[in-house]
Amino acid sequence: xxxxxxxxxxxxxxxxxxxxxxxxxxxxxxxxxxxxxxxxxxxxxxxxxxxxxxxxxxxxxxxxxxxxxxxxxxxxxxxxxxxxxxxxxxxxxxxxxxxxxxxxxxxxxxxxxxxxxxxxxxxxxxxxxxxxxxxxxxxxxxxxxxxxxxxxxxxxxxxxxxxxxxxxxxxxxxxxxxxxxxxxxxxxxxxxxxxxxxxxxxxxxxxxxxxxxxxxxxxxxxxxxxxxxxxx
Numbered sequence: 315x316x317x318x319x320x321x322x323x324x325x326x327x328x329x330x331x332x333x334x335x336x337x338x339x340x341x342x343x344x345x346x347x348x349x350x351x352x353x354x355x356x357x358x359x360x361x362x363x364x365x366x367x368x369x370x371x372x373x374x375x376x377x378x379x380x381x382x383x384x385x386x387x388x389x390x391x392x393x394x395x396x397x398x399x400x401x402x403x404x405x406x407x408x409x410x411x412x413x414x415x416x417x418x419x420x421x422x423x424x425x426x427x428x429x430x431x432x433x434x435x436x437x438x439x440x441x442x443x444x445x446x447x448x449x450x451x452x453x454x455x456x457x458x459x460x461x462x463x464x465x466x467x468x469x470x471x472x473x474x475x476x477x478x479x480x481x482x483x484x485x486x487x488x489x490x491x492x493x494x495x496x497x498x499x500x501x502x503x504x505x506x507x508x509x510x511x512x513x514x515x516x517x518x519x520x521x522x523x524x525x526x527x528x529x530x531x532x533x534x535x536x537x538x539x540x541x542x543x544x545x546x
Contacts, residue, residue: 373502377492382487408458427528486508489508492504501532
């Protein structure tokens with residue numbers, strides 16, 4: 315049995331048409347809205363990636379400038395006396411370290427604005443431990459004029475962990491190039507090399523942190539505490 319379609323008057327037809335048009339409009343707007351939202355999410359994701367890339371590039375440039383400045387300062391006449399030793403009355407054996415000079419060193423490191431508190435505290439702890447071990451006869455006697463009987467600053471420059479540096483530029487530290495190992499917004503682990511030179515295969519580890527919105531050096535390979543206090 316075929317059920318006949320209801321006969322609609324003109325007013326009812328108009329109402330049906332209005333509902334149909336409204337449905338089409340709502341569907342269309344929903345479709346457009348979904349596409350706009352998807353597009354916005356894609357745009358925001360792209361902008362986030364772009365912003366992050368710009369930030370990392372800026373941070374890398376700042377850190378490269380930082381390590382060059384630190385190495386230039388450390389190898390200038392303004393640097394600190396890394397091993398402020400005291401000898402015995404006959405000036406034959408070193409018996410410890412001068413605490414007054416050590417405190418001056420700590421102040422100078424802080425005043426450079428290049429080194430984080432972590433780095434300064436670590437250097438301080440190295441010297442205090444070495445002083446204690448020398449006085450406690452943990453190491454062999456360290457005779458004046460001889461190399462130290464421990465690892466720190468022993469026959470190498472701990473700032474670059476090297477004995478020699480390239481001499482083909484007025485400031486060889488300008489050759490230094492860095493590579494990022496890990497880097498986020500407030501800390502990073504990196505390495506530096508001598509860039510495009512005969513020394514480029516040599517690589518040195520260092521770390522940085524942000525203090526007061528500025529990148530500072532928190533660790534350098536030549537200042538490793540555990541290696542520095544080892545008996546040589």
